[in-house]
Amino acid sequence: MIQFKNIHKRFGKLTVLDGLDLDIKKGGIFAILGPNGSGKTTLIKCLLGMVIPNKGDITFEGKSVLKKWEYRNNLNYLPQIANFPPNLTVIELINMVKNLRPKSSNEQELIQLFGLKSFLNKKLGNLSGGTKQKVNLVLTFMFDSDLIILDEPTTGLDPISLIHLKELIQKEKEKGKTILITTHIMSFVNEVADEIVFLLDGKIYFKGSIDELKKQTNNNNLEHAIANLISKQYA
Amino acid sequence: MLKILKYSFYDLMRSRWSYVYFLFYLLLGFVLLFLNNDVNKAVITLMNIIIVLTPLIGTIFGVMYYYNSKEFTELLLAQPINRKKIFMGQYVGISLSLTLSLVLGLGIPFILYGLFKSTAIFNFTLLLIVGSFLNFIFVALSYNIALSTENKIKGFGYAILMWLFLAVIYDGVFLISLVMFDEYPLDKFSLIATMLNPIDLSRILILLKLDISALLGYTGAVFRKFFGTNFGMLISMSILVLWVIFPIFRMNRKLKRKDF
Numbered sequence: 001m002i003q004f005k006n007i008h009k010r011f012g013k014l015t016v017l018d019g020l021d022l023d024i025k026k027g028g029i030f031a032i033l034g035p036n037g038s039g040k041t042t043l044i045k046c047l048l049g050m051v052i053p054n055k056g057d058i059t060f061e062g063k064s065v066l067k068k069w070e071y072r073n074n075l076n077y078l079p080q081i082a083n084f085p086p087n088l089t090v091i092e093l094i095n096m097v098k099n100l101r102p103k104s105s106n107e108q109e110l111i112q113l114f115g116l117k118s119f120l121n122k123k124l125g126n127l128s129g130g131t132k133q134k135v136n137l138v139l140t141f142m143f144d145s146d147l148i149i150l151d152e153p154t155t156g157l158d159p160i161s162l163i164h165l166k167e168l169i170q171k172e173k174e175k176g177k178t179i180l181i182t183t184h185i186m187s188f189v190n191e192v193a194d195e196i197v198f199l200l201d202g203k204i205y206f207k208g209s210i211d212e213l214k215k216q217t218n219n220n221n222l223e224h225a226i227a228n229l230i231s232k233q234y235a
Numbered sequence: 236m237l238k239i240l241k242y243s244f245y246d247l248m249r250s251r252w253s254y255v256y257f258l259f260y261l262l263l264g265f266v267l268l269f270l271n272n273d274v275n276k277a278v279i280t281l282m283n284i285i286i287v288l289t290p291l292i293g294t295i296f297g298v299m300y301y302y303n304s305k306e307f308t309e310l311l312l313a314q315p316i317n318r319k320k321i322f323m324g325q326y327v328g329i330s331l332s333l334t335l336s337l338v339l340g341l342g343i344p345f346i347l348y349g350l351f352k353s354t355a356i357f358n359f360t361l362l363l364i365v366g367s368f369l370n371f372i373f374v375a376l377s378y379n380i381a382l383s384t385e386n387k388i389k390g391f392g393y394a395i396l397m398w399l400f401l402a403v404i405y406d407g408v409f410l411i412s413l414v415m416f417d418e419y420p421l422d423k424f425s426l427i428a429t430m431l432n433p434i435d436l437s438r439i440l441i442l443l444k445l446d447i448s449a450l451l452g453y454t455g456a457v458f459r460k461f462f463g464t465n466f467g468m469l470i471s472m473s474i475l476v477l478w479v480i481f482p483i484f485r486m487n488r489k490l491k492r493k494d495f
Binding site for chain 1: 238242246249250304306307309310311312313314315316317318491492493494495
């Protein structure tokens, strides 16, 4: 479904992606992991067309995405830091995004699920970090798209919302969707992810299931297995 | 693009600053008319203010809006919209709301004072047109600076420097060079140097339409010969249009390679 071919990206002197190749098949939950600054967000932003790679090509459903924008109608993205225009109210923002995307949406159900009803007429500037993240989740999940990209979805969420989020992700997976997640919470990965993609030094260092990773690193605990991979960078 | 324009426009119309700006012009218009008691004289005083102030406000609004709406722009960039349209929508939204503040703020007191019965209507319209042009030009220039500068403080600094250069320093350098090269023929040089600065161009354009160009002496005669005619007017207007088009063109080129 998604193919990264020989992606290079430099920011000034810093090389973030260095000839990265990655093939993601349709359906399932993929966790993109890696130490801080390993290029997880850059990789996702390349796919979204927000960061333009120096070299290489990215295809989505068989078509190159570089310099295009129509393909974004078929993906939903949850940005890492939810900062919205402080002057708008929650409902205005939701209506605005709906207005920009000619697609049916089920925001009512999600507003109910995350208990946002009483916040709808509040200005976004007055919301707490966790509430903003819930609004962010509503905006991401309200459209029906084949690909869902979540950048640190758990930030600031309370335990109940976290459970709802996990259910939501499972439900979308059952519909046969592809979900990419970046996170540092290993228990979350353990619970939801089907496959792990591990980024190191701007390349894919490991790609496979959680069991394969445990076997390869001789570690029964996922957190330690990942730590084992990262420690190789510091060695 | 129209949707983005609409939202930027509403967003700005809702912010306090648009009203402050509008009320400032409204007050200015009333005070000037009250003090001068003559529409023609008020237009001249107004010109001096507009020519310095609209570029400054346009510059500050442009940079401020860009940096303040950065996260929101990122949200838009992930939606199925062409990048170019997002930024063009924002740009036109800011310029339009500023222009609206200018035109309404000054238009209301002048109309109440009997502008339509006065001979100054043409000059006043020209003043508003030039002011609108200055809005569009300086918002575009400041957007260019903001797009090229990641750091907010630096971006703000560069934008203010640009305004200071075009509004003040440029004239100083221009005058010094006129004095220094006194012995050479300078008509062509001064004509071209005026064209290269949108603020100077606007000033000359309005001055020559008002009947005070006799005060300008010999140079005034040269300018009058050029700008005073319909041809000169056409050329200067086209150059103002170029001053809008060129920064927009560069903005779009920069956007193609920019990472967010």
